[in-house]
Each structure stands twice: as C-alpha cells, then as structure tokens.
Amino acid sequence: MPLKKEQKYRSWVEVDLDNFIDNLKEIKRLIGPQVDFMQVVKADAYGHGAIEISNIALKNGARMLGVANADEGVQLRISGIEAPIVILGPSTTAEIEQIIKYSLTPSVSDAAFAKRLNNALTKSGHKLPVHIEVDTGMGRGGTMHNEALKLILEISKLSNITIEGIFSHLASSEKIIPYNEKQWKHFSVLLADITSSGIEIPIRHIDNSGAILNYPDFKLNMVRPGIMTYGLYPSPDDESKARLAQVMSFKTSIVLLKDFPEGYGIGYGSTYITKKQTRIATIPVGYGDGYGFILSNQGKALIRGKRAPIVGRISMDMCTIDVTHIPDCAVGDEVVLLGRQGKECISANEIAAKAGTISYEVLCALGKRAPRIFLQKGKTDAVEPRLRRIFIPDEEKSISRIDNIIRHCLQTRARDEELGNAIYYEMFETLFGKEDRRLELRSGFRYDISIAKLPKAKNTATYKDYLRVSTHVEYKKTFRDNIFMIGCASNTAQLAALFEDQRCEYRWLMNNGKDLVMDRDFTVEQVRIDKVNIPIIETKNTKRGYEIWCGSDQLKKKINTEVKLEIEISTKKARENKIFPIYLVYPVRGLDINFNYEKAGIKNVREESFFAGRHPQPSISIKKGKSINIKISDKNWIFPTSGVIFTWDI
Known part of the structure; x- marks a missing residue:
C-alpha cells in the first residue's frame, strides 16, 4: 500500500498488524485453549519492532515475552x-544488575551463575523466578x-x-526426524524425575514454531x-499445516531514472553491462540497509x-x-523489495534462497536504517522511528542524546513536529526547570500545618495581626549531599x-507582613x-534570602541511599492574608496534608486542590472548625504543578 506523500521516507518497513494478529489466532487454534504461548521478540521481534509487537501479542493472549539478552528486556521494560x-539465552554476570533492577526472568544453565544471581538478590532484598534451560x-x-x-x-x-x-530446544523441529523424538524422550524422562523428586516446576516448554506444526x-x-507469528513457515x-500471512514488507521509492546506451557499465566494477538501450532506476537502499551485497x-x-x-x-x-x-514508471514510484504489490509477491524465503541464507536472517537484517510503519485495518496505526530501536548502553547515555531521542519520539507520537516540541519543552521545564536541575x-510526603493565634506580647500591638504557623514536613528520598540548606525568601x-x-531541601516564602x-x-x-537529629551549621542572609545550612560528615555514609527526612519550622503569617498555599515542585508518590486551624480564630476554611498525575484522586476529610486532611495513596504519583490552597475568612 503506497504511503501518503507526507509519510514518505527514503525506505520504510511496513508491519501488518492485522496479519500478525491473524497468525496468533492460527497458533492458538493449533495449540488449543489449555496451552499458553510465549511471544518470542528477540532481535527487535525479528526486525518487526519489539515494542509494538510485544504490546499487540500481550493484548492477544501471550502470557510472557522471550528475548535474547538483558538489554532487549530492559528496552521493553522502559517502554512500559x-x-x-x-531471557532465553544464557545470561552473563555483567547482566545480573539489570536483570534484578528490571525484574527480568533469566534462563539458568549452571550452578555458578545461579549462586551469583542469588547473592545479588540477597543484597538487594529481591526475589526472582528463573527458567532452567x-x-x-x-x-x-x-x-x-x-x-x-x-542442578x-x-x-x-x-x-x-x-x-x-x-525448557529445551529442538535442533531440527522444521523436519520430522528421529532425532527430535530422541530429544523429546530425554526431556520427558527428566520431567518425570523432577516430579518424582517432589519439585514442582509450573511452566514447561519445548515447542518452537517448527514443533508446533510438526510435533503437536x-x-x-x-x-x-x-518465525510463524511473523507469517513465515x-x-x-x-x-x-497452517494458514499464515507475511507480516513485514520492505519498501522504498525511485529517486533517479536514467537511459543508458548499449555497452554501458552499471555500478562498481561494471559487473553489469547493458546489452541494449536500457532504462535504469536508482533506489536509496543498499547493503547498509540490510539488503545484502550477495543479491x-x-x-x-x-x-x-x-x-x-x-x-x-x-x-x-x-x-x-x-x-x-x-516504460511508465517515474521518480517517486513505490518499490517493493519484500512483500506484495498487485498480484506479485516477493517473500523472505525467496530472498533467502537467492542469498544462500535463511528467512530469519533476512527479516532481522532488512531495513536497518528504516522506520517501522505499523498498519492496522488499512491505516497507519503508529510509526516507530529508527532511533527508538537503538538501545543505548549506559556509557553512551549522555543527557543531550537522551533529550534528543525523547524529543523525536514525542514528535512522532504527536504526529506533529511543533506539537511534539511543545510537549517536550513543557515536560522538561516542569520536571527539571530552566537550569536542568537534578530530578x-x-x-x-507528609505535611502537617498548625496555625494559631499569637500569644499576647508586651510592648506590641501587632500580635493580633499575625498567626503562628508550625509545620512538620517529612518524606523519603535518595540522599545526595551531606550538607544541605533550608531557605526562606x-x-x-x-x-x-x-x-x-540543588542543595536546598525546603523553601518558604515570607512575602506578607x-x-x-x-x-x-x-x-x-x-x-x-532517619530519626537522628542533624545539627545546624550556619545561618546567614544572602541575596536569595535567609539560609539555614545543616549537615555533618557522618551523613556521607547516607549518600545515595534512601532516607527519611523530617523538618520542623516555626514562623508567622499575616492574618489578613487569608491564604496558605502548598506547591509540589518534585514528583511525589503518596501525599498526606493536614491543615489544623482550631486555635486560629478564623472561619469558613476551605481548600482548593489541583493534582497532576495519572490517578491523583485525593481523599478529603473535613472536621468543621478544626482541620482539613488531604490524602493520596502511596501507589499514585503526583507531579509538579500540583498543590493545595487553603483560604479562610476573618
């Protein structure tokens, strides 16, 4: 199906999600309702785009996903x-940290790796399932x-x-041969021995695509x-033995047309010499795009x-x-290198036969530099930019590179460059600020505020004009600096x-009175x-306000660990101001705000809350004349630009 003009790329891969879903239905018909399936999405889902394929497979009955290594699993986790x-292949010791952090399920083949994994899990306080290969x-x-x-x-x-x-893996499942039966016997005997030993292993699997068709x-x-989920036998x-439809097409377009006389050499080495007047079309695809030199x-x-x-x-x-x-072809015409056009079709098996390889390699290689266009019900369902298919190792995760990837992904998701940029910059400034502060x-997060009348003081008549404000703030966070500051502006x-x-833990605005x-x-x-009193080192007035510096050398051992921080503050507030705002400037999971005003001598106290997040529905409890409590579950994140404003009459 030709793309619209505004969707044109130098080359692109079309992924027919309808065909993919139909293939899954056929597989489920073959295996029956009592058998689960793991969707194999290693090597970027055989070149089809692992993130979209995984999501569609899970929506259509896949119980789990199979990948080749930890990086592939992390990419899926990061996508949500x-x-x-x-992880279907043996994992390395270097992957253990990622396996634990992203809750991946490794396959285990030896005791040494299992012990290293268990030791790391013990230190981290986690547990993990494994599959024995x-x-x-x-x-x-x-x-x-x-x-x-x-083992x-x-x-x-x-x-x-x-x-x-x-699980085990058949060496020649695409053929019906005695060797497969021998492997099956070995596995069956082992499963029986495991049962006899009193160990229950709930998930058992040996069938890949070939075995589903040949060894039900x-x-x-x-x-x-x-491979069969992608429409290939x-x-x-x-x-x-099954009704399958090819999912991937690889397409490009003609960028140049030229007429050559008889005897003219075409390309490097002039390996093709025209035998007559010949029209040659040039397309912007080569072996750098996975279209092999051998072709x-x-x-x-x-x-x-x-x-x-x-x-x-x-x-x-x-x-x-x-x-x-x-003779009627023209610059801009669609060119299909893999897939169907009209009544003609070029299959991955056809390309593989010419290249002396297998269809698996063809699918994994084609379109290395091409975006994936996901089609459903004849329309473009999504476009996956090439950048999202490049998983970035830790050592290459520069802030600028990540920012550019996020911005381009938002442009693609919004299907509009200007709107994508607007979303990116709004998100960036909301979370990180103009100076790219540390997130x-x-x-x-708990915030207890108590306001009350000031006690009568000698030689002053202004005590009636102010309220005493006592606040207790507490929250958990990853501790970064052993010396930090509380500021008043x-x-x-x-x-x-x-x-x-970034060293300022808490800020107060005293702009009235x-x-x-x-x-x-x-x-x-x-x-x-963590319930230990922290000394105040220094207090000083500066251009940015009044600063109270706290900390000690002993706190260095807390750096990069989660701590519970508590701050208690006393101050005054003008009574006639009639407003007490609380703003959240960092992402917070869970919130509990108590506003106590029983001794303040104010009336008609009310709240106006505004929360940004996926499910930030607050529970509000009001004790008339005494207090207002606002609570959000610890399961929910609340994002900056959220807050509560308390107002009253006097």
Missing part, C-alpha cells in the same frame, strides 16, 4: 511493558539433560530464586512461537506490479534496477533562586534524618 520477560541434543545453551536434576535440586535450595519454568504432542503447557513442507545481479523488485531485476553491484546506500520493460523523586525572585540550588523579619520570624526548630 510489565508482563514477564524471559536443558540441553537435550541442541549442543548449545543449557545444562546437559543427564545433569539437570542435580535443579541445588538451585531449589537458594533462598531468593524460584524455579518457575524449565510435544507442546506441554507452553509453546514459544517465533520454518520449512516449505509446513505450508499446508547483486540476482535480486528482484516490484514496481507498478511488475518484477524488475536488480542489476550491477549493490552499494552501501544504493542499488540499481532495470526498468526498461516498465528528585520523593515518597511518603522574601519575594518570588529570591524563591526562584533557591529553587535553582511589613513587620516580619526572616532571621527573627522564621525558625528551623529541628531537622532529622
């Missing part, structure tokens, strides 16, 4: 996928089948690991379809519903097509300056971290 993710004849990953029971018994004693699954009796209680002999002078393309030969060498970024027999996450400019100092003096009427009564 919460389903179980199994068994080598029944593949000669690759997994513990040997005759040693597997010993399982050993791992079952580890305190932080649960054996959730066990092997399916156990889970299968792992891969493991072998031509399997085509009569030089033997590949095919579809243009205006007709087959046309690739002629000359395939370059890194371009290749050439003889279109002499298609602090807080939880268990007299105007919004000073307050803004305090916000830009001509008789108020910050260093006299703003007092930090107590600061505690």
Whole structure:
C-alpha cells in the first residue's frame, strides 16, 4: 500500500498488524485453549519492532515475552511493558544488575551463575523466578539433560530464586526426524524425575514454531512461537499445516531514472553491462540497509506490479534496477523489495534462497536504517522511528542524546513536529526547570500545618495581626549531599533562586507582613534524618534570602541511599492574608496534608486542590472548625504543578 506523500521516507518497513494478529489466532487454534504461548521478540521481534509487537501479542493472549539478552528486556521494560520477560539465552554476570533492577526472568544453565544471581538478590532484598534451560541434543545453551536434576535440586535450595519454568530446544523441529523424538524422550524422562523428586516446576516448554506444526504432542503447557507469528513457515513442507500471512514488507521509492546506451557499465566494477538501450532506476537502499551485497545481479523488485531485476553491484546506500520493460514508471514510484504489490509477491524465503541464507536472517537484517510503519485495518496505526530501536548502553547515555531521542519520539507520537516540541519543552521545564536541575523523586510526603493565634506580647500591638504557623514536613528520598540548606525568601525572585540550588531541601516564602523579619520570624526548630537529629551549621542572609545550612560528615555514609527526612519550622503569617498555599515542585508518590486551624480564630476554611498525575484522586476529610486532611495513596504519583490552597475568612 503506497504511503501518503507526507509519510514518505527514503525506505520504510511496513508491519501488518492485522496479519500478525491473524497468525496468533492460527497458533492458538493449533495449540488449543489449555496451552499458553510465549511471544518470542528477540532481535527487535525479528526486525518487526519489539515494542509494538510485544504490546499487540500481550493484548492477544501471550502470557510472557522471550528475548535474547538483558538489554532487549530492559528496552521493553522502559517502554512500559510489565508482563514477564524471559531471557532465553544464557545470561552473563555483567547482566545480573539489570536483570534484578528490571525484574527480568533469566534462563539458568549452571550452578555458578545461579549462586551469583542469588547473592545479588540477597543484597538487594529481591526475589526472582528463573527458567532452567536443558540441553537435550541442541549442543548449545543449557545444562546437559543427564545433569539437570542435580542442578535443579541445588538451585531449589537458594533462598531468593524460584524455579518457575524449565525448557529445551529442538535442533531440527522444521523436519520430522528421529532425532527430535530422541530429544523429546530425554526431556520427558527428566520431567518425570523432577516430579518424582517432589519439585514442582509450573511452566514447561519445548515447542518452537517448527514443533508446533510438526510435533503437536510435544507442546506441554507452553509453546514459544517465533518465525510463524511473523507469517513465515520454518520449512516449505509446513505450508499446508497452517494458514499464515507475511507480516513485514520492505519498501522504498525511485529517486533517479536514467537511459543508458548499449555497452554501458552499471555500478562498481561494471559487473553489469547493458546489452541494449536500457532504462535504469536508482533506489536509496543498499547493503547498509540490510539488503545484502550477495543479491547483486540476482535480486528482484516490484514496481507498478511488475518484477524488475536488480542489476550491477549493490552499494552501501544504493542499488540499481532495470526498468526498461516498465516504460511508465517515474521518480517517486513505490518499490517493493519484500512483500506484495498487485498480484506479485516477493517473500523472505525467496530472498533467502537467492542469498544462500535463511528467512530469519533476512527479516532481522532488512531495513536497518528504516522506520517501522505499523498498519492496522488499512491505516497507519503508529510509526516507530529508527532511533527508538537503538538501545543505548549506559556509557553512551549522555543527557543531550537522551533529550534528543525523547524529543523525536514525542514528535512522532504527536504526529506533529511543533506539537511534539511543545510537549517536550513543557515536560522538561516542569520536571527539571530552566537550569536542568537534578530530578528528585520523593515518597511518603507528609505535611502537617498548625496555625494559631499569637500569644499576647508586651510592648506590641501587632500580635493580633499575625498567626503562628508550625509545620512538620517529612518524606523519603535518595540522599545526595551531606550538607544541605533550608531557605526562606522574601519575594518570588529570591524563591526562584533557591529553587535553582540543588542543595536546598525546603523553601518558604515570607512575602506578607511589613513587620516580619526572616532571621527573627522564621525558625528551623529541628531537622532529622532517619530519626537522628542533624545539627545546624550556619545561618546567614544572602541575596536569595535567609539560609539555614545543616549537615555533618557522618551523613556521607547516607549518600545515595534512601532516607527519611523530617523538618520542623516555626514562623508567622499575616492574618489578613487569608491564604496558605502548598506547591509540589518534585514528583511525589503518596501525599498526606493536614491543615489544623482550631486555635486560629478564623472561619469558613476551605481548600482548593489541583493534582497532576495519572490517578491523583485525593481523599478529603473535613472536621468543621478544626482541620482539613488531604490524602493520596502511596501507589499514585503526583507531579509538579500540583498543590493545595487553603483560604479562610476573618
């Protein structure tokens, strides 16, 4: 299906989600309702786009996802996928940290790795499920089948690991041969021995795509379809056993048309010489895009519903097509290198046969530099930019690079560059501020405010004009600096300056009452971290307000750990101001605000709350004449630009 003009790319991969869903339905028909399936999405879902494919598969019955390594699993987790993710290959020690952090399920083949994983889990206070991989004849990953029971018994004693699954892999499932039966026998004997030993492993799987088609009796209680979900048969002999439709198409367009005389050399090395007057179309696809060099002078393309030969060498970024027999073709015409156009179709198996490889490699390689266009019900459902398919190692996660990726993703999601930029900059400034301040996450935020009349003081008549304000603030956060500051500002400019100092834990605005003096009427009564009193080191007036500095060398051991911080403050507020605002400037999980005014001599106290977040529905409890309590569950995040304003009459 040709793309609209505004959707054109140099090349693009179309992923037909309707075909993918139909393939899943066919698989579910073959395995029956009692068997679960794991959608295999390794290698970017065989080149189809792992994030979208995973989401569609999960919506259509997949119980879990299968990946090749921790990085692939992390990419899915970061995208928001919460389903179980199994790493099907042996994991390395270096991956353990990511496995734990992102709750991935590793496959285990040896005791040494299991013990290292268990030790790391013990230190982190987590538990994880694992799947035991068994080598029944593949000669690759997994513990040997005759040693597997010993390993399982050993791992079952580890305190932080649960054996959730066990699996093996058939070496030649695309064929019906005795060797597969031999592997099945080894696995069946092992499963029986495990049961006899009193160990229950709930998930058991050996069937991949070929076995689903050729060995339906092997399916156990889970299968792992891969290639057939993408519409390809493991072998031509399997085509009569299921109804599958190819999901991927790889397309580009003609960028140049030229006529050449007889005897003209085309491309590097002039490996093709024109035999007559010849029209050549150039397309912006080469081996750098995964269209293999080996297809030089033997590949095919579809243009205006007709087959046309690739002629000359395939370059890194371009290749050439003889279109002499298609006189009406023009620059901009769609060119199909994989997929259907009109009545003609080029399959991955056809390309693989010419390239001397297998269809799996063709799918994984094609369109390395191309966006994925996801089609559903004949329309573009989503566009995945190439950048999102590049998983960035930790050492390359520069802030500027990540910012650009996020901005481009938002542009694509909004389907409008200007709107995407607007969302990005609003989000960035809301969370990080103009100076790119460090993002602090807080939880268990509690704010107790008590306001009351000031006691009568000698030689002053102004005590009636003010209220005494006592506040207790507490929250949990990751501790960053052993020396930190609490600030009091007299105007919004000073307050803004305090916000830009990452060491400022708490800020107060004292901008009402001509008789108020910050260093006299703003007092930090107590600061505690994990119930230990923290000394005040210094107090001083600066251009940005009144600063109270706290901390000690002993706090250095708390850096980068979660702490509970408590701050108690006493100050005054002009009675006639009749407003008490509370604003959240950091993302917070859970909120509990108590506003106590029983002794303040004010009336008609009311609240106006505004919360930004996914589900920030507050529970509001009012004790008339005494207090107002606002609470949001610890399960919910509240984002900056949220707050509460209390107002009253006098």
